[in-house]
Amino acid sequence: MLDRTDNPREAIGGNHPPEGVAIAQAKDTTTEVSAFLKETPAITDEAECRQGDAWIERVRINLQSMEDERKPRTEPLNRELAAINEPYRLVRQPLEKIFDELKRRVTAFKRKVEAARQAEAERVRREAEEAARIAAEAARAADDAIAAADVGVCEDAGAAIFEAHQAEREAGQLERMAGRAERGVTYRNPSIAGGKAMSMRTVTIINIVDPVAAVKALCVNGVVPEKLAVAMRQCATAFEDAMGVLPDGITRTTERRM
Numbered sequence: 001m002l003d004r005t006d007n008p009r010e011a012i013g014g015n016h017p018p019e020g021v022a023i024a025q026a027k028d029t030t031t032e033v034s035a036f037l038k039e040t041p042a043i044t045d046e047a048e049c050r051q052g053d054a055w056i057e058r059v060r061i062n063l064q065s066m067e068d069e070r071k072p073r074t075e076p077l078n079r080e081l082a083a084i085n086e087p088y089r090l091v092r093q094p095l096e097k098i099f100d101e102l103k104r105r106v107t108a109f110k111r112k113v114e115a116a117r118q119a120e121a122e123r124v125r126r127e128a129e130e131a132a133r134i135a136a137e138a139a140r141a142a143d144d145a146i147a148a149a150d151v152g153v154c155e156d157a158g159a160a161i162f163e164a165h166q167a168e169r170e171a172g173q174l175e176r177m178a179g180r181a182e183r184g185v186t187y188r189n190p191s192i193a194g195g196k197a198m199s200m201r202t203v204t205i206i207n208i209v210d211p212v213a214a215v216k217a218l219c220v221n222g223v224v225p226e227k228l229a230v231a232m233r234q235c236a237t238a239f240e241d242a243m244g245v246l247p248d249g250i251t252r253t254t255e256r257r258m
Helices: 021-039 046-150 157-183 211-218 226-243
Strands: none
Touching: 021 046, 046 157
């Protein structure tokens, strides 16, 4: 007896179109509808409207055909992928939760330490700036004493020079201390994996401080950007679910469309 299952078209369910046919048909429809739209900038009579309805129906059929062709091919893969992902997801979710809490606690401590270090660095910087000012005054005093001595005025130029050198040395020491304190503000711990040191990074956060003003600025000429409109509709729906009414400024209407 001839085994006809070698031909998938002759097996049960083999009357479906070959794979890729729906894509080819959709490509043809795309070309033809594009030509129709180019030739018909606007629907102006019943004949054009009937043709437009026919194209709408054909496009819907094409879209459904592609979905019907795609799903049997992707569903086994999706099930296999889900089976692979599931054990990882079951472990990942609780791990990520405790990971977030761990980072929160470490961040809180590092912020506290860095704030104290920053305050100390600023204190040392102020001392360094004051020492630099004193050293500059001492240098000017030494120059004045040398100039006075050159014209015969009795000035202790040696003492003035010594004091200027001392002030300059102290200012230099404080400047180096300030530099070390500023470089040491960031809290770092060595990496256990041999990578970069573990430290906080600076991130940019966009804060909504005046939502009314923000929405007004975003809606140029009263036009709500599509992404904002989607978010507002979602929030309005959630508000209605919780409160039983839509929020102020949001209404619900109906319209007829294809």
